[in-house]
Amino acid sequence: MTKSNDKHDQHRDIDEILQEVYANTQPPDSWPALRERIGAAVSDRRRRARSEHRQIAFWRRAALAMAACLMVSIGLLLHRQAPRHSGDSPDAAGTAGGFALLTQAQTDRLVQAFAQVRGLFADQHPWLMIDSAGASQMGLTLPQGPGHREEGLVVLRLAVEETGREDGRRYADLVVFPRQEVVCTLQTAAGSTIELRLVPVLGKDGRVDIDFVARLDGQTREGRVTQVGRDAFSSLAQLRLGASSFNLGATARPIPLSGARIAL
Amino acid sequence: MTEPSATREHQTGDRQAFPALVDRHYQSVYRLAYHYAGNHQDAGDICQQTFLIALERIGSLRDRERFEGWVLVIASNLLRRRIRHAVHGRRWLRKGRRDIGRQADPAGAAASCGDAGRNERAQAVRTALQKMPEKMRLAAILVLMEGRPQKDVAGILNCSPATICRCVEAAKDLLRADLREFID
Numbered sequence: 001m002t003k004s005n006d007k008h009d010q011h012r013d014i015d016e017i018l019q020e021v022y023a024n025t026q027p028p029d030s031w032p033a034l035r036e037r038i039g040a041a042v043s044d045r046r047r048r049a050r051s052e053h054r055q056i057a058f059w060r061r062a063a064l065a066m067a068a069c070l071m072v073s074i075g076l077l078l079h080r081q082a083p084r085h086s087g088d089s090p091d092a093a094g095t096a097g098g099f100a101l102l103t104q105a106q107t108d109r110l111v112q113a114f115a116q117v118r119g120l121f122a123d124q125h126p127w128l129m130i131d132s133a134g135a136s137q138m139g140l141t142l143p144q145g146p147g148h149r150e151e152g153l154v155v156l157r158l159a160v161e162e163t164g165r166e167d168g169r170r171y172a173d174l175v176v177f178p179r180q181e182v183v184c185t186l187q188t189a190a191g192s193t194i195e196l197r198l199v200p201v202l203g204k205d206g207r208v209d210i211d212f213v214a215r216l217d218g219q220t221r222e223g224r225v226t227q228v229g230r231d232a233f234s235s236l237a238q239l240r241l242g243a244s245s246f247n248l249g250a251t252a253r254p255i256p257l258s259g260a261r262i263a264l
Numbered sequence: 265m266t267e268p269s270a271t272r273e274h275q276t277g278d279r280q281a282f283p284a285l286v287d288r289h290y291q292s293v294y295r296l297a298y299h300y301a302g303n304h305q306d307a308g309d310i311c312q313q314t315f316l317i318a319l320e321r322i323g324s325l326r327d328r329e330r331f332e333g334w335v336l337v338i339a340s341n342l343l344r345r346r347i348r349h350a351v352h353g354r355r356w357l358r359k360g361r362r363d364i365g366r367q368a369d370p371a372g373a374a375a376s377c378g379d380a381g382r383n384e385r386a387q388a389v390r391t392a393l394q395k396m397p398e399k400m401r402l403a404a405i406l407v408l409m410e411g412r413p414q415k416d417v418a419g420i421l422n423c424s425p426a427t428i429c430r431c432v433e434a435a436k437d438l439l440r441a442d443l444r445e446f447i448d
Contacts, residue, residue: 014439014447015408021389022409024382025295028304034294034311038286041312042319 067126068138074113075128075136110175111153111255127182131172135187143180144199152256154178154200154208159233160188163245178202178254186248192216192241200252203227208252210236217241228252282322286315289332292410293339299405300343302394310346314339336420340402347398385446392442396435403428404435 027034114126124140131137155175162168168189176182178200186194198212213222214237221237228234233249240246293314298307317338325334393401399421406417407428414432418425440447 014436014443017385017443017446018389018404018409018439019411020382021386022295022299022405024386025298027294027308031291034308035287035290037308038290038312038315039283041316042282042286045316045319 064124064140068140071113071126071128071138072136074110075130075138107155107175107255114153114175125177125180127174127176127180129172129174129182129184131187132170137184139182139184141181141183143177152178152202152254154202155253155255156198156200156208156210156228157233157251157253158186158196159249160186160194161247161249162189163247165189176200178208188241188246190241190244192246194239194246194248196248200228202254206254208254210250210252212236214239214248216246225250282319285318285331289335290315292332293335295410296336296339296402296405297343299390299393299409300340300398300401301346302390306346310339310342313342317342333416333420336406337422340420343402344398385443388443388446389439392439395442396438399423399427400431400435400438403431404439407432408435408439 110128125143126138126140129137153175154177155173158172158174160170170187170189172184172186174182174184179202181197181199183195183197186196188194193216195215196212197214198210201209201211203209207227209224209226210228211224213220215221216239219239221239223237225234225236229251230253231251233251236248236250238245238247290311294307294311297310297314298304301307301310314335318335321338325331393404396404402421403417406412406420407414412420414428415425418428421428
């Protein structure tokens with residue numbers, strides 16, 4: 001009987017044999033042991049990936065710091081070169097219709113520099129301001145809303161004028177991405193500091209609107225100026241300090257991003 | 265948790281979803297690797313490597329319902345790449361053929377006559393598979409042993425269903441010849 005069963009066990013259809021061999025295949029230790037090994041390898045890979053992610057974050061931060069240094073250097077360089085190359089005094093900017101603080105060539109170089117370094121900042125965008133009082137400011141902020149990368153840059157010229165004083169005008173050129181919030185300060189000729197928070201908004205027809213909040217000695221003015229002039233200053237706000245009155249104005253020029261991008 | 269939802273949940277960052285996918289498929293990957301390589305050590309390595317690659321690349325898997333087929337594609341590519349690796353490939357194959365002779369029932373010593381017969385059949389199948397060309401061997405394992413549809417296997421091995429049909433028929437002839445002592 002046993003012999004007959006063995007015989008039956010040995011002789012069968014080929015598909016049956018293959019499926020039996022397949023079903024009886026198992027690791028030498030056990031399935032749970034193999035599962036445990038795979039689980040350990042997966043966990044180990046995840047741990048390593050997290051560690052690599054942390055390293056990438058570190059190097060990204062280092063690159064960010066280096067890019068910031070680069071931006072400051074570019075700003076300082078442009079600021080030092082501006083009066084020599086432009087040949088215009090800052091006071092003539094409003095009437096000349098051009099940009100005395102930044103010439104066209106310097107603006108183009110700055111735009112190119114922005115195009116090259118912006119990849120280092122990930123979602124953050126840089127802005128840079130150079131003023132005629134001899135200071136430069138820069139920062140990184142998140143743009144408000146999508147599509148900012150394709151829109152290019154906006155070069156704003158800000159002017160602070162003390163009413164009734166011909167020599168009381170101070171200028172600042174601000175290079176910024178559309179819909180990017182900038183928080184900066186402007187010096188008046190009298191030495192007071194205006195704190196300014198502004199967001200340029202680029203319209204489809206190329207016009208620039210500015211949302212702003214200006215603060216001087218406790219007074220705050222806020223609002224939106226639509227269709228800021230390209231060649232003539234549009235008034236943003238009037239601020240008072242004691243007996244003096246200051247007019248804050250701006251011109252705006254949208255510039256498409258140009259120049260080679262560095263793949264990062 | 266269904267396979268597409270487990271895949272989607274892993275892709276969206278759920279860490280518990282990937283182990284569920286491993287649980288579901290590690291045995292079929294291991295069996296494929298074992299019958300292709302012919303030894304447990306390489307089968308374990310390939311199985312482990314397959315899931316590590318799947319972990320890295322799961323984000324690129326668009327059709328979430330095809331996780332199993334995708335994992336088997338990874339495993340079969342690893343197996344083929346490994347065997348094609350010139351010098352190592354030859355050693356690996358020789359090792360596989362040597363190991364076939366040594367391997368006994370993994371569950372332990374075969375005590376009964378039934379186990380002895382089963383071991384003999386398993387050994388004969390492994391030896392026959394090792395004689396086959398790589399595509400025929402993969403087709404034989406996936407179609408004849410796992411029972412997958414030929415159309416699915418054609419997708420996994422990136423060839424036409426007609427090619428798989430020819431491979432399977434040729435593999436069956438070879439197996440019939442090598443296993444004739446066990447067949448009615």
